[in-house]
Amino acid sequence: MPLDTRCHVATPLSTKGVHAMAMPQQGMSTDEVFARLDEYRQDDLPVKGGRAWGFVYDAGPEVDAVKQRAVVTYLGKNGLDPTVFPSLERLENDILAIARDHLNGGEEVVGTFTSGGTESCMLAVKAARERGRAKGIEEPELLLPVTAHAAFHKGARYFGVKVVPVAVDPESFMVDLADLEAKLGPSTVLMVGSAAGYAHGVIDPIEAMGKLAKERDVLLxxxxxxxxxxxxFLAELGEDIPPFDFRVPGVxxxxxxxxxxAYAPKGSSVLLFRDAELRRHSYFACAGWTGYSVVNTTMQSTKSAAPLAGAWAVLHYLGHEGYRKLAASIRDATRALLEGIEAQEDLRILGAPKMGLIAIASDTVEVFQLCDALAARGWYVQPQLAYGGSPKNVHLMVEPANARMAEPFLADLAECVREVKASPAEGPNEMLVQAAKMLTPEMVEQRFDELIAMVGGGGGEEGGMLPKERAGLNAVIDMLSTETKEALLKEFMSKLYRA
Ligand SMILES: Cc1ncc(COP(=O)(O)O)c(C=O)c1O
Structure with a gap:
């Protein structure tokens, strides 16, 4: 979400108050259309070059070319009905078989190709709710570590499941097993563990969670x-990765x-189930209307087949060896980063990441200011707010294009730490602190503009809604209650999409 997580190299064009265009009376030429798209794109985060530590997964131009060709080939096909486009069923079964093998599932393991992580997580919540209902659980509960992705909250809210938050260890950021067990009750339909969690790159104790899940007949x-x-792939390369897949009983x-x-086009994820009976709970069918009978494996009905074809093409183009090589480059860069960051006495890494997801905290340097300093040097890093025992931090996600950037990044990071230490920001003034403390979700709509102005944003048509330097804004957001933050984020989106 832009308001609390972005630390942009440049202010996105869409926040500059540029008005949406009306549809032209006469169609434009191809050149004009693409010239306009080029113009619109100029302030976007660069997806090439390895200076973005988030959002992009770049496996290089050859992989891009394969992906693009597959996407274009399948652009017009509709995933609504695989009996009409039988190749889609074939592509999906191929991908699911590869995914199942990769995660050591037997023939009984089945799956669904979805539009992304959020849809996969949401469908897992739906399946758990339906299975719970079949067992007579009317008010289902989801045991969710505070480190679990927001997608599960989304699933819980959409499908009417109550989230029961579970604590994590304050040092390792792994789920607190005692708290998990204490909260497991007769209404629990699902517990979630991460492998790995986005925020800290930590793998939860899946084997212990599986044992508990099995004993108590709860889904994991x-x-x-x-x-x-x-x-x-990292395990194959010798990294110490604990089992987290279908080998673990209870998962x-x-x-x-x-x-x-896997470097597939955006819109590609899989959700695998231990067996077909459980997967059936994630499906939707409706014959109760006057049109065609509907049966969906996912939340979408009509859907593009382009990501499916793109994913199939990239998996087959890279193959096991291709992925192994890319994994080795990520591992090497991650090691260099971890060593380089640990060597800087002002910085510390939260938890012990098992992959290139690194949360950098500090007791001596204001981390949101560090984000701004890095942005000024052309690096995109993601500020993470304090939550559930995790202090505010700077987040890096390492992907292949970043691999050769570890050294220059570390050098700039060291410089930025010195810079921020030498001239620390004053922090929000007393008036702002008071205003933030008093803000409730109900007040957000009315006070939004004022608040943004107080942190240096809202410059009108030319200035952009958000300030270029975000440290002050992030510091204020960090002070708000979760509910107020969420109201603020919605208000921000509502302003952004003003058409
Ligand atoms: C652990 C984890 N789960 C779920 C998601 C949500 O995935 P998506 O953004 O594809 O919806 C993410 C995204 O980064 C993630 O890291």
Whole structure:
């Protein structure tokens, strides 16, 4: 979400108050259309070059070319009905078989190709709710470590499941097993463990969670959206990766995004279930209307087949060896970063990341200011707010294009630490602190503009809604309650999409 996580190299064009264009009376030429798109794109985060430590997964131009060709070939096909486009069923079964093998699932393991991590996680929640209902659980509960991805909160809110937050160890950021067990009750339908968690790159104790899940007949979903594809390659390369997949008794479903470390086009993820009976709970069918009978494996109905074809093409183009090589480059860069960051006495790494997801905290340097300083030098890093025992920090996500950038990044990081220490920001003034403390979700709509102005944003048509330097804004957001933050984020989106 832009308001609390972005630390942009440049202010996005869309926040500059540029008005949406009306549709032209006469169509434009191809050249004009693409010239306009080029113009619109100029302030976007660069997806090439390895200076963005987030959002992009770049496996190089050859992989891009394969992906683009497959996407264009399948652009017009509709994933609504695989009996009409039988090649889609074939592509999906191929991908699911590869995914199942990768995660050591037997023939009984089945899955669904979804549009992304969020949809995979949400469908796991839906399946758990339906299975719970079949067992007579009317008010289902989801045991969710505070480190679990927001997608599970989304699933819980959409599907009417109550989230029961579970604490994590304040040093390792792994789920606190005692707290998990204490909160497991007769209404629990699902517990979630991450492999790895986005914020700290830590793998939860999946084996212990599986044992508990099995004993208590509760489902256990492993969120491997970001980690499940990469981690087996890292294990093969000799890294110490604990088992987290279908080898672990008690694991009943796993989400694994292909649009992350499998370098598939955005819109590619898989959700695997221990068996077909459980998967059936994630499906939707409706024959109760006057039109065609609907049966969906995912939340979308009509859907583009382009990501499916793109994912299939990249998996087959890179093959096992291709992925192994890319994993080795990520491992090397991650090691260099971890060593280089640990060597800087003002910085510390939260937890012990098992992959290139690094949260950098500091007791002596204002980390949000560090984000601004890095942005001024052309690096994109992601500020993470304090939550659930995790202090505010700077987040890096390492992907292949970053691999050769570890050294220059570390040099700039050291410079930025010196710079920020030498001239620390004053922090929000007393008036702002008071205003933030008093803000409630109900007041957000009315006070939004004033608040943004107080942190140096809201410059009108030319100035952009957000200030170029975000440290002050992030410091204020960090002070708000979760509910107020969420109201503020919604208000921000509402302003952004003003058409
Ligand atoms: C662990 C984890 N789960 C779920 C998601 C959500 O994935 P998506 O952004 O594809 O919806 C992410 C995204 O980074 C993630 O890291």
């Amino acid at each position: 979903h492993v969120d491997g959206c970001i980690g499940a594809w990469l981690l087996p 009943t479903s796993i989400s694994m995004d292909l649009h992350k470390y």
